[in-house]
Amino acid sequence: MITILSKYKTVKEKDIKVWFKAGPIDSFFKNGGACVKYKDLQIAVFNYKRKDKWYACQNICPHKLEMVLSRGMLGDNQGIPKISCPMHKKTFSLETGENLNGDLDAIAIYPVKIKNDFVYIGFSD
Numbered sequence: 001m002i003t004i005l006s007k008y009k010t011v012k013e014k015d016i017k018v019w020f021k022a023g024p025i026d027s028f029f030k031n032g033g034a035c036v037k038y039k040d041l042q043i044a045v046f047n048y049k050r051k052d053k054w055y056a057c058q059n060i061c062p063h064k065l066e067m068v069l070s071r072g073m074l075g076d077n078q079g080i081p082k083i084s085c086p087m088h089k090k091t092f093s094l095e096t097g098e099n100l101n102g103d104l105d106a107i108a109i110y111p112v113k114i115k116n117d118f119v120y121i122g123f124s125d
């Protein structure tokens with residue numbers, strides 16, 4: 001089980017080696033999430049329309065290791081964009097991955113860019 005989580009590592013802009021073309025922007029829900037697959041990773045992608053920003057993180061919730069974060073609720077915690085897991089409402093910052101309402105390990109987050117109406121996610125390998 002720990003092995004599954006260890007596959008997900010936050011990618012910083014400076015470490016991007018691959019911009020993965022995840023799909024056209026209109027295939028993603030506004031103010032909602034979708035799951036895309038990159039290699040053997042499930043990545044949750046969020047079109048946070050109210051903030052006019054895009055975010056990506058691991059789809060697996062570190063609480064019970066369910067692949068559910070893409071189905072979570074987007075929100076805001078004192079200016080920090082967050083995702084709330086649909087299972088037991090653990091929340092995570094979409095900027096840092098930090099667990100905002102508990103002591104779970106941070107989730108991995110990934111850079112997102114929009115180019116020519118397509119969504120790209122940055123990976124380090």
Ligand code: FES
Pocket residue numbers: 061062063064065066085086087088089090
């Ligand atoms: S599985 Fe996500 S909060 Fe429990």
